[in-house]
Amino acid sequence: MTRLLPCLLLLSCLAARAEEAPPGLTEYLGRQIAMTMHWKGAEWLMRRVREQEESPTLMRRQLDVKPGMTICDMGCGNGFHTLPLAAAVGEKGKIYAVDVQPEMIEMLRANLERKGVKNVEPINGRFHDPR
Template sequence: MPHRKLASLCCFALLISPLSAEEIPPALKEYQGRTIAQTMHYQGAPWLIRESREREEDCTTMVKQLGLKPGMIACDMGCGNGFYTLKMAEVVGAEGRVLAVDIQPEMLRLLQARAEEAEIKNVDRILGDVHDPKLPAGQVDLILCIDVYHEFSHPVQMLAAMRESLKPTGRLVLVEFRAEDENVPIKPLHKMSKDQVNKELTANGFRLARQFDDLPWQHMMFYARDDSPKDEAKLAPEQPPTETEPASK
């Protein structure tokens, strides 16, 4: 049994980069007129795997909308205990990888336990910094940020790092609870409007590629690097449900 456990741990690598000598920029309390929420503590992790989550978020549809394919390199940014990480890992398959980034080592340990139980081995855990997710440059096909971007204390630095990590055809997908809908039972501090998301992303080197509007409580917005080719078909599902293209101005 000890040898079996050791082998499992070796296959499921924890990637921790040494602390940078450079000074970490000061954390922001507000950005572009928005109050930044505090990071969810790891003790709240059970909420991430609540039984009602499929009904509240339509997780199955959300994952299909990502357009992931076998062999892709995807990132679950702010992965927590891996609710979406493991779903993504199943889609990209043994030839693909999921880079699971979190700033709390406790969350990564919870993810490790869940991955081992599910016998999923194509996940790399990355202990990021508040200003740097420690992603490889130019290698990532898709970065998923689910209900986490609004907690970034260093949004400018994080967006720059994520942009640098994407392939030219890569996508950054933001999923946030809809601030426009007062019936969504989430505190306002943990919601974002489409206009706010778009204002912040376009100010940091991204352009809106497409949107999916049929989730129960959340926006789903796909961003490309603003220097990327405008070929939106590469990461779209083969038969997408109702979606809307960004309006031209």
Template structure:
């Protein structure tokens, strides 16, 4: 038998086993924060996501004061014609603030919970909004077409992704070449921010994870009361 053929027979299974082992080691599991999932990525414990039962908190009247959401949208430099994806859009709090600004553009409201998407659909129908579309995502994908968006917004949700590697890969695929990710996370560096530590994230940690996914930090606005406003672009 050809020696090269024998070598291939021997090495291919070994390579396959090594690849499977590497994939398993990307995420590790150990006891951590009581509010965490026990699943870790790059030294960070992944937090539990908020269910649709917490929808009223997303729409709380004091949110503008606490987070200065108007300033956040100014940071995004929204323009008519933009195509934006609000990832894990929840009840659509930011979606319906962005849709009038982009005018002839489009906003995709992506979420994994049917209850959240139903609320957005109902509001779209009641207000006769025609530049918003709901998308049912999954834990591993935003389920958007390739090169379909020029801006992606994630507000206090990335730290809850069960599969951050897969999710960022799917967003990267959906982004146009010059597209940007706006990552909004409560500042872990600031102990005065009244949010549980498991639901905060530092700039250093975000940069580490996004660099691994092929992104670089373009800027981080410091004009929000509690949150980072990090802008990532493709390497």
């Protein structure tokens, strides 16, 4: 019984935590939420034609990012937005770059190192806990 009790306590704690997690949304503002993109397709995120397809520069301009700001890039992938955001906030600013896939975080780290970017903190988050 003395061995069983801690196990039962642990199981009930885990069950309580699982219940706390909100159910995943399937829709947001009337649009269907896409499946999580697999890290094996990460190269596609850096495609040259993305500028013409999505106007990401215009999108970031609309965010009105200023030097010294602290920003969270949630679902950062391999850093397509993270790198220009890091340049926009400058050395006094900071970017928390969060992704649930450790492989994406690894690729982000490599990109940061290659470009010598120092003001980004890569974080391997969980689906219900960005850490």
